Structures are given as structure tokens and as C-alpha cells.
Amino acid sequence: MSDNTAHDEPELVQLLTPEGELRHHPDYPLDLGAEEVRGLYRDLVLVRRVDTEAVALQRQGELGLWASLLGQEAAQIGSARALRPQDMAFPSYREHGVAWVRGVDPRELLGMFRGVTNGGWDPAEHGLHLYTIVIGSQTLHATGYAMGVQRDGATGGDDGTAVIVYFGDGATSQGDTNEAFNFAAVNNAPVVFFCQNNQWAISEPLERQSRVPLYRRAAGFGFPGVRVDGNDVFASLAVTRRALQHAREGQGPMLIEAFTYRMGAHTTNDDPTRYRVAAELEEWKRKDPILRLRAYMAANGVADDDFFAAVDAEADKLGERVRIECRALPDPDPLDIFHEVYAEPHAQLDLQRAEFADYLASFEDAGAEGGR
Amino acid sequence: MSPTATAGTAAAATAATAAERGRAAAPPAHLTMRDALNRALDTALAEDPATLVFGEDVGRLGGVFRVTDGLQRRHGADRVFDTPIAESGIVGLAVGLAMNGWRPVPEIQFDGFAYPAVDQIVNQMARMHYRSRGTAPMPITLRVPSFGGIQAPEHHGESLEALFAHVPGLRVAAPADPLDAYHLLLQSIRGDDPVVFLEPKSRYWDRAPLPEGGLAAAPELPVGASRVVRPGRHATLVAWGAMVRRCLAAADLAAEDGVELEVVDLRWLKPLDADAVAASAARTRRAVVVHEAPLTAGLGGEVAALVTERAFRDLAAPVQRVTGFDVPYPAGPLEPQYLPTVDRILFAVQRTLEY
Numbered sequence: 001m002s003d004n005t006a007h008d009e010p011e012l013v014q015l016l017t018p019e020g021e022l023r024h025h026p027d028y029p030l031d032l033g034a035e036e037v038r039g040l041y042r043d044l045v046l047v048r049r050v051d052t053e054a055v056a057l058q059r060q061g062e063l064g065l066w067a068s069l070l071g072q073e074a075a076q077i078g079s080a081r082a083l084r085p086q087d088m089a090f091p092s093y094r095e096h097g098v099a100w101v102r103g104v105d106p107r108e109l110l111g112m113f114r115g116v117t118n119g120g121w122d123p124a125e126h127g128l129h130l131y132t133i134v135i136g137s138q139t140l141h142a143t144g145y146a147m148g149v150q151r152d153g154a155t156g157g158d159d160g161t162a163v164i165v166y167f168g169d170g171a172t173s174q175g176d177t178n179e180a181f182n183f184a185a186v187n188n189a190p191v192v193f194f195c196q197n198n199q200w201a202i203s204e205p206l207e208r209q210s211r212v213p214l215y216r217r218a219a220g221f222g223f224p225g226v227r228v229d230g231n232d233v234f235a236s237l238a239v240t241r242r243a244l245q246h247a248r249e250g251q252g253p254m255l256i257e258a259f260t261y262r263m264g265a266h267t268t269n270d271d272p273t274r275y276r277v278a279a280e281l282e283e284w285k286r287k288d289p290i291l292r293l294r295a296y297m298a299a300n301g302v303a304d305d306d307f308f309a310a311v312d313a314e315a316d317k318l319g320e321r322v323r324i325e326c327r328a329l330p331d332p333d334p335l336d337i338f339h340e341v342y343a344e345p346h347a348q349l350d351l352q353r354a355e356f357a358d359y360l361a362s363f364e365d366a367g368a369e370g371g372r
Numbered sequence: 373m374s375p376t377a378t379a380g381t382a383a384a385a386t387a388a389t390a391a392e393r394g395r396a397a398a399p400p401a402h403l404t405m406r407d408a409l410n411r412a413l414d415t416a417l418a419e420d421p422a423t424l425v426f427g428e429d430v431g432r433l434g435g436v437f438r439v440t441d442g443l444q445r446r447h448g449a450d451r452v453f454d455t456p457i458a459e460s461g462i463v464g465l466a467v468g469l470a471m472n473g474w475r476p477v478p479e480i481q482f483d484g485f486a487y488p489a490v491d492q493i494v495n496q497m498a499r500m501h502y503r504s505r506g507t508a509p510m511p512i513t514l515r516v517p518s519f520g521g522i523q524a525p526e527h528h529g530e531s532l533e534a535l536f537a538h539v540p541g542l543r544v545a546a547p548a549d550p551l552d553a554y555h556l557l558l559q560s561i562r563g564d565d566p567v568v569f570l571e572p573k574s575r576y577w578d579r580a581p582l583p584e585g586g587l588a589a590a591p592e593l594p595v596g597a598s599r600v601v602r603p604g605r606h607a608t609l610v611a612w613g614a615m616v617r618r619c620l621a622a623a624d625l626a627a628e629d630g631v632e633l634e635v636v637d638l639r640w641l642k643p644l645d646a647d648a649v650a651a652s653a654a655r656t657r658r659a660v661v662v663h664e665a666p667l668t669a670g671l672g673g674e675v676a677a678l679v680t681e682r683a684f685r686d687l688a689a690p691v692q693r694v695t696g697f698d699v700p701y702p703a704g705p706l707e708p709q710y711l712p713t714v715d716r717i718l719f720a721v722q723r724t725l726e727y
Binding site for chain 1: 424465
């Protein structure tokens with residue numbers, strides 16, 4: 001932290017300490033039954049397994065690339081479990097935990113990283129838009145979507161619709177993100193800006209992105225901002241639930257900075273040993289989101305060893321399914337590249353498709369396998 | 373600078389000023405392109421409650437060119453609204469609204485200000501239908517007052533058609549006269565693909581007689597079709613936007629010398645009506661393409677290639693290009709030096725006739 005903010009250390013909303021002790025926060029009460037807590041634990045373990053398998057599949061050449069969520073499970077599961085079915089979520093490209101909660105099968109998620117599709121699911125069906133790769137672009141889409149919600153009259157009550165958009169600390173430097181903050185503020189749009197501050201934008205540490213704690217950016221745009229312990233699934237759930245309620249009741253946007261850590265590489269192409277020290281990772285391992293929840297559950301009789309063993313067994317089965325289904329994803333038909341470029345007929349593109357189809361067919365006639 | 377070109381430009385400027393001054397007193401049986409575009413937007417807002425019009429100053433002010441004049445009053449501030457000054461934001465907003473089932477018609481105030489929005493236009497709006505396998509259609513019409521000819525400051529005279537015609541997923545249209553502008557804009561809005569709609573701002577004040585039965589009774593061409601605005605047999609002039617009227621002026625002068633020029637208004641710049649343009653060039657055996665944009669990698673090269681591919685054996689001369697120069701668009705008094713003049717068009721016609 002830079003000198004001008006060191007004397008003013010930001011408050012971190014935390015309901016579960018790294019040691020697994022429950023804390024109460026006057027502004028963010030959370031009353032979860034044992035079944036719900038076990039459900040959160042299961043989510044965390046299963047998405048971490050999907051992530052681990054995906055990294056391995058990339059190493060085996062089955063995926064072109066993978067962006068690991070390792071360490072960010074609680075921020076994603078906690079916030080996504082705060083969503084209601086009518087809500088809409090806009091992810092960046094690392095929100096595998098959010099996709100899990102929104103019912104997107106891991107197979108569909110892997111398709112994009114295998115390169116067999118640019119998307120993979122129907123956004124309306126899952127209440128989750130497609131992954132967005134250009135940094136920060138989706139913040140404006142979420143704001144536009146939220147302004148559409150306002151125009152549908154689907155806001156202003158307890159049963160209103162809210163929108164959430166996920167982005168990282170690096171995205172707070174983008175013009176689009178700042179434009180979205182401002183558009184949402186002046187229009188009082190029902191959108192929650194959920195920033196996962198995982199401390200690193202590839203190799204650039206947070207102090208290269210911002211001189212102020214990120215949640216404080218909201219004040220300059222005229223809406224509330226809060227920093228939450230992103231490795232605490234309880235706090236992430238409670239804070240997001242409240243921000244979504246704020247939005248669905250028509251009180252406008254909120255910014256949540258989920259303070260977390262990218263324990264893995266930026267993507268499978270990255271080598272973090274070139275820019276950060278091992279001691280930093282060790283420190284964050286002590287704050288692991290899964291270990292602290294498990295410690296809490298074990299100490300408070302929320303689950304027994306049989307439960308933990310059953311979740312591990314379920315994760316093993318899921319991992320096996322992910323491996324098999326990933327390898328079985330079919331290569332798309334060559335002519336697929338022409339599909340859905342336009343919604344309506346396009347004479348010149350139709351001509352290109354016809355010529356390319358003839359070209360491909362000419363090899364079939366000759367008994368060869370394809371063009372070179 | 374040739375005397376004809378000077379006279380032509382001065383005449384155009386005088387005509388524009390006169391039309392502007394006389395608008396209030398003009399007989400009601402005439403309307404300007406601005407009026408026609410305004411009525412198209414009004415029709416679109418009235419016929420589909422999902423249609424939204426927004427941008428900088430489009431609400432209470434009615435837009436800096438008054439194209440959206442009165443729309444907020446008639447259709448409400450929820451459907452016709454002002455945005456903060458951030459062009460990427462305006463297009464990003466349109467993408468998000470479209471994802472929510474709306475039919476956005478955003479405005480970029482001037483051509484040069486579309487550049488800050490290129491990321492949202494190219495990376496998001498253009499390919500969302502494709503990457504979502506059709507589950508997230510983008511029925512967005514992005515209106516951009518475009519091209520030069522009004523002696524505006526820097527960044528107010530850009531021609532964006534080649535840039536956007538190059539982008540898969542986009543359609544690009546440019547009207548040339550009031551009656552056609554009405555249908556072209558309505559077709560763009562009613563279509564389910566994103567359209568970059570380039571309005572020739574120097575033609576906003578051009579007037580046309582209102583047909584009996586009103587604007588809706590004006591001839592309506594199929595989506596994607598070009599049109600022959602003047603038939604001829606010695607050479608084909610191909611143009612769009614403001615250059616169509618200039619080509620017609622050149623054809624008038626050529627006719628005095630017995631040269632009959634056919635003038636084709638492309639209307640749709642993507643997809644481009646290649647077969648019709650090539651058929652005209654094959655008939656006249658000569659083609660000259662005219663645009664305001666710089667020469668290199670301009671759409672004129674695309675037109676020349678499409679004509680050559682389809683009509684090579686019928687051509688008596690290579691396709692000629694009359695364009696702006698490869699320089700930043702000049703402001704104020706140098707603008708007439710840059711824009712294709714009637715004389716430059718006629719010189720090119722002469723070159724192709726004598727080839």
C-alpha cells in the first residue's frame with residue numbers, strides 16, 4: 001500500500017477467519033443452516049477439482065489454454081449463491097465457479113478453451129452471459145442489461161431483477177469499466193460490480209493499477225463500495241446478497257471488492273515465478289478458502305468425516321467425467337465457421353460458403369483427406 | 373482548383389444555406405433528409421416498443437443535427453434518452469440492452485468520435501451473434517453523421533465505411549437522398565443484424581418532394597440492393613452518400629457533351645450489391661468509383677475488384693477511382709481541395725473513355 005493510504009487501512013468484511021472461527025458483522029448478518037453450509041463446501045471442492053483437471057488437460061494438449069480460478073473459489077461461489085434465478089451475471093473468463101452455480105456444465109466451459117466454440121451456452125437459459133475476453137467490456141453490457149431491467153419495470157421491489165458483473169483488479173484501469181461505473185450511477189441501474197482483486201494482472205501487482213483501494217473508486221462515482229474477504233465464502237455471500245438486494249430494490253449500483261489471491265498462474269501460458277516470490281503464495285495458502293470452511297465445519301459439528309470423504313469421492317467422479325467428456329468433444333464441421341455470423345441472409349458470405357464447400361468437396365471426390 | 377469545382381462547391385454551400393433558412397417556410401409537400409430520418413425513427417419507435425434511441429444530446433436538444441427532434445417528447449424519456457459523453461459506453465450499453473431483448477438505435481454524434489467505440493463495435497457488437505450461436509442477436513442500428521462537406525472542425529469529416537465494411541458481422545449502409553433515407557433507416561432498424569448507418573451530414577438539408585401517400589409510399593428497395601439513379605450507356609459512376617448527388621451533377625454536365633453516364637447508388641456498403649454493379653459496368657463497359665475516403669484500402673478498391681472479377685471480359689478500361697487523398701481530412705477552406713469534385717470525376721470519365 002502506498003504511503004498516503006497506509007495510515008488509513010481499509011476495513012475488510014470478514015465472517016470466517018482463516019482459522020475457521022465465525023465472526024459476526026453488524027451490517028452483514030448471515031444465518032445459514034448446516035445443509036447450506038455443506039452445500040457451499042461441496043461447491044468449493046467440486047469447482048476446484050474441475051479447475052485442477054482443466055489445468056492437467058491443458059498440459060496434456062487437450063485444451064489450448066486454461067485460466068485457473070485456484071484461490072478465488074469462495075469469492076465466486078459465495079457471490080453466485082447470492083443470485084436468484086431471475087438475475088443475470090456477466091463473467092470475465094475466469095468465473096468457472098459462477099458458471100458452476102448457474103448450471104453450466106463443465107463440458108460446455110471446456111469447449112471454449114478447447115477451441116471448439118467461441119461461446120458454449122445459451123446466456124438466457126443460465127442467467128449467465130458468455131465469457132468476455134477483452135478486459136472490462138462486459139461491465140458496460142451489464143449496465144445496459146440493467147437499464148433494460150429498469151425499462152421492463154422489473155426493479156424496485158423485493159422480487160426485482162438484479163445484475164452482477166465480474167471483473168478483476170486489472171479491469172479497473174480500463175475506460176469501459178469507468179464508463180460503466182458512471183453510466184450505472186447516473187441511471188441508478190440495478191447492477192452490482194463484483195471486482196475480484198486477486199492482486200495480480202498477469203505480472204502487474206495492484207500498486208501498478210491503483211493508488212487507492214479499489215472499493216473506494218465507487219465513492220467518486222456516487223455509489224457505495226465495500227471490501228470483502230474474498231477467501232471467505234460466508235462474507236462473499238452476505239455482502240453480495242445485500243448488494244443485490246440494494247440493486248433489486250431500486251437503490252442503484254454497488255461495488256464489491258473481493259480481496260483474494262490468484263494462487264495459480266494467470267493462464268496455463270504464464271509463469272508467475274518470473275514476477276512474484278514464493279513466500280507470498282505461502283502466506284495466502286494459510287488463507288485458503290476451502291481449508292478455513294472445513295475447519296469451521298469440523299469444529300462446529302456441521303459435517304463429519306464421512307461427509308468430507310463423500311465430497312472427495314464425488315470430486316473424483318466429476319474429475320473423471322470432465323476428462324472423458326473433454327476428450328470426446330467433437331471437432332466442429334469446417335463449414336461451422338460460416339454459421340451465425342449474421343442473423344439474416346448475406347449474399348457475399350453465402351457465396352464464400354458455397355465456394356469453400358465446393359473446395360472441400362473436391363477433395364472428397366479425389367479420395368483425399370482434405371486441403372493443405 | 374478548377375473554376376467549375378469552385379462554382380460547384382459554392383453553389384452547394386449556397387443551396388444548403390438557403391434550404392436551412394427556408395426550412396420553416398418551405399411548402400409542406402417537401403421534406404429534407406433530416407426530416408425523413410426523423411420520421412423513420414418516429415415510425416420505428418411507434419411500431420416496436422423494444423426500440424430505444426439514445427446518445428449524446430439526442431433527447432431534449434433533439435441531436436446536434438436535430439435528427440431526433442421531438443422524439444423524446446413523443447415517446448418518453450425512457451425510450452429516447454441522453455447518455456454521458458463516452459462513445460464506447462454508448463455502444464457497450466447498446467450491446468447489453470440488445471442482450472436483454474431491446475432494439476437499440478444509438479447515435480454517435482460525429483464520425484470521428486466513433487473511433488473510441490471501435491472496441492465495442494468490433495469486438496463485441498459485431499460478433500456476439502456468432503459467438504453465442506445466435507442466442508444473443510444484436511439488432512442494433514448505430515447512426516453516425518458522417519463524411520465531410522460542411523466545413524466542420526477536425527474529426528468531423530471522417531469516412532468510416534471501409535473500416536466497418538471490413539468487420540465480419542456488421543452491415544454498413546449510407547443513404548444518398550431523403551426518400552431513400554427513410555426506408556434505408558427503417559430497414560436497418562427492423563433487421564436483426566447490427567448496422568453501422570452512415571448519414572451524409574452534408575445532405576441533411578437536401579429536399580425532396582413528398583410522394584402522394586406520404587413517406588411510406590416512397591419506393592422501397594430490397595435490403596442489400598443498390599439502385600440506378602440515372603441510366604446511361606457510356607460509363608458507370610458508382611458512389612454512395614453525399615457523392616451520389618455530385619456524380620449526378622457530373623452526369624448532367626457530361627450529357628451536354630453527349631456522354632451518357634449511368635449513376636449507381638450503392639446504398640448498402642456491406643454486403644455490397646456486387647452483381648448489380650458489375651452488370652451495370654458490363655453494360656457500359658466502363659466504371660468509375662467515387663468516394664470521399666482516402667484512396668488506399670478504400671472501398672473503391674473493393675468495388676473495382678468485384679467488378680473486375682465479374683465483368684473482366686466486358687470491360688473496355690480499368691476501373692477508375694476518384695477519391696480523397698491519403699491525408700488526414702482537412703478542415704475548413706481546404707475541404708473542397710480534398711473532396712472529389714465534378715471536374716475530377718469528369719477527368720476520370722475522360723480517361724476511361726479514351727483508354
